[in-house]
Amino acid sequence: MAGHIQDRWYKTETGPDGKPVRSKTDRHGTGMRYRARYIGPDGREKSKSFRDGQKRLAEKWLSMTEADMSSGQYVDPKAGRTTFQQYAERWVASHAGEANSGEGAERRLRLHAYASIGSRPLASFKPEHIRTWLGQLKKSMPNEAHRRVVAATVSAVFNAAVDDELLTRNPFKASSVQMPKISETVVKPWTADQVFAVRTGLPERFRAAVDLGAGCGLRQGEIFGLSEDQLDFAGGWITVSHQLKRLRGRYVFAPPKGGKTRQVPLPQAVADALKAHVDAFPPITVTLPWRTVDGEPRSKRLYFSGAAGLHVRVSYFNDFMWKPALAAAALIPQPEEGERYASAREHGMHALRHFYASVLLDAGESIKALSRYLGHADAGFTLRTYTHLMPSSELRTRKAVDDLYRGYTYEDHGPQTAQGE
Numbered sequence: 001m002a003g004h005i006q007d008r009w010y011k012t013e014t015g016p017d018g019k020p021v022r023s024k025t026d027r028h029g030t031g032m033r034y035r036a037r038y039i040g041p042d043g044r045e046k047s048k049s050f051r052d053g054q055k056r057l058a059e060k061w062l063s064m065t066e067a068d069m070s071s072g073q074y075v076d077p078k079a080g081r082t083t084f085q086q087y088a089e090r091w092v093a094s095h096a097g098e099a100n101s102g103e104g105a106e107r108r109l110r111l112h113a114y115a116s117i118g119s120r121p122l123a124s125f126k127p128e129h130i131r132t133w134l135g136q137l138k139k140s141m142p143n144e145a146h147r148r149v150v151a152a153t154v155s156a157v158f159n160a161a162v163d164d165e166l167l168t169r170n171p172f173k174a175s176s177v178q179m180p181k182i183s184e185t186v187v188k189p190w191t192a193d194q195v196f197a198v199r200t201g202l203p204e205r206f207r208a209a210v211d212l213g214a215g216c217g218l219r220q221g222e223i224f225g226l227s228e229d230q231l232d233f234a235g236g237w238i239t240v241s242h243q244l245k246r247l248r249g250r251y252v253f254a255p256p257k258g259g260k261t262r263q264v265p266l267p268q269a270v271a272d273a274l275k276a277h278v279d280a281f282p283p284i285t286v287t288l289p290w291r292t293v294d295g296e297p298r299s300k301r302l303y304f305s306g307a308a309g310l311h312v313r314v315s316y317f318n319d320f321m322w323k324p325a326l327a328a329a330a331l332i333p334q335p336e337e338g339e340r341y342a343s344a345r346e347h348g349m350h351a352l353r354h355f356y357a358s359v360l361l362d363a364g365e366s367i368k369a370l371s372r373y374l375g376h377a378d379a380g381f382t383l384r385t386y387t388h389l390m391p392s393s394e395l396r397t398r399k400a401v402d403d404l405y406r407g408y409t410y411e412d413h414g415p416q417t418a419q420g421e
Contacts, residue, residue: 003036003038003039003062003065003066004036004062005034005035005036005055005058005059005062006035006036006037007033007055008025008027008031008032008034008035009024009027009028009033009052010022010023010024010028011024031049032049033050033051033052033054034049034050034051034054034055034058035047035048035049035050035058036049036058036059036061036062036065038062038066040069048061081121081122081123082122083118083119083121083122084114084117084118084119084121084157085118085119087122087157087160087161088109088114088118088157091156091157091160092105092106092109103248105153105156107248108149108153109154112137112140112141112150113133113150113153113154116136117129117133122161122166122167123166125158125167126171127174127176127177130171130172130174130177131177134151134177134178134179134180137150137151144180144181145180147180148179148180148181151172151179154172155170155172155179158170158171158172186388187354187357187385187386187388187389188354189351189355189357189358190331190351190352190354190355192355194329195210195214195355197328197330198210198326198328198329198331199211200325200328200329201324201325201326201329202321202325204280205280205281205304205305206304206317206321207273208273208274208276208277208303209304209349211273211274212270213349213353213355213356214352214355214356215267215270215273215356216265216266216267216270216356216373217353217356217357217373218238218240218264218353219243219256219257219349219350219375220314220349220350221243221244221257222240222243223349224302224304224311224312224317225242225243225244225245225253225300225302226238226302226303227283227300227303229300229301230242231266231274232266233266233271233275236265236266236267236268237263237264237265237266238263238265239261239262239263240256240261240262240263240264240375241255241256241261242254242255243255243256244288244311244312244314246315247292247293251313252288252290252292252293252295253288253289253290253291253298253300254291256375257375258376260377262373262375264373265373274303277303278303281303283302283303284309284310285299285300285301285302286301286302286310286311287299287300288311319340322348322349323341326344326347327341331344332344332347354386356374357382357385357386357389358386360373361386361389361390362389367379367382367383367386370382371383
């Protein structure tokens with residue numbers, strides 16, 4: 001890099017005798033005196049100005065810039081002036097994840113990051129700014145698991161900025177920055193009585209939804225997006241190829257979570273319940289965009305519909321149908337007159353998947369098969385979530401030995417018999 005320091009207050013000209021003569025410029029005594037200039041990796045000239053008396057500082061800065069360029073740690077100063085929000089919005093727009101991954105990231109950044117750190121230039125971030133923001137987040141979001149997801153999203157933005165050479169290091173990587181810890185939550189499945197009590201408490205048109213959750217392990221969006229073409233009654237399979245998703249108040253059809261189609265066994269009891277549901281509530285044709293709100297329209301013959309003959313509006317269902325059923329089953333308290341039902345995150349429709357997992361594990365199904373049926377990308381996640389529900393090894397050991405000895409008589413002839421032989 002051919003860098004140099006320009007002195008704006010003086011210029012050197014050739015005198016009458018041919019020798020160089022130093023004279024004052026028109027800018028002498030005003031503004032920044034020194035300008036450190038160099039050619040960046042993109043072939044363009046870059047510069048930074050310094051005050052009078054700071055020539056050594058300018059030379060030091062220029063040397064450090066040269067070293068950064070040689071070691072690959074160089075960051076264009078103009079790029080570093082991009083604010084966190086400006087870059088994060090570009091990052092969200094280019095998000096290549098599943099249908100609503102970008103939507104979720106945008107919502108977390110908009111609600112929990114932009115107001116606090118959105119206007120700060122990327123290059124100005126230090127670990128102390130991240131520690132301060134995490135402290136503010138803790139006050140506004142007590143739930144540590146939710147807080148960790150938000151923090152991970154913000155950290156992902158900084159990782160991308162490092163990859164794009166707008167930063168040399170993610171401030172989250174500093175040892176003094178402590179990410180919210182993953183709290184150990186133990187899944188406590190519902191009992192069969194609780195599952196059927198909730199089923200009874202629902203309007204008749206939604207009772208089969210409980211069968212699909214508890215008997216097939218489908219997610220809520222997969223249940224309310226279930227269409228005729230996904231069912232193989234003769235073979236006993238459900239092909240989970242899409243789901244109903246809500247994106248900023250609007251609904252779309254989208255791939256299942258993780259973007260992978262899977263097949264789930266269809267038990268006869270669930271098939272019978274679904275056939276009875278169809279007799280009472282025939283499927284309806286619903287047309288929605290695919291993946292995004294401006295996506296290609298696709299039509300599906302859905303098994304479940306709302307009161308207006310359209311697709312189910314999940315938020316309405318949760319507040320006005322699911323929670324009353326939970327209260328009727330004594331899983332949450334009945335609200336006082338004029339009050340809303342209490343929050344019941346652990347008793348959402350996801351509880352039906354936990355019940356399904358507990359039934360399969362109790363029956364001896366493998367973690368690998370369960371993971372496949374639930375649509376988990378990693379069987380290790382399934383194991384970590386449900387390992388406490390697996391029959392313990394000591395119980396299996398006792399049962400195996402007891403089964404071996406059952407039916408045989410053990411006759412102890414005593415030590416005298418042994419001596420006589």
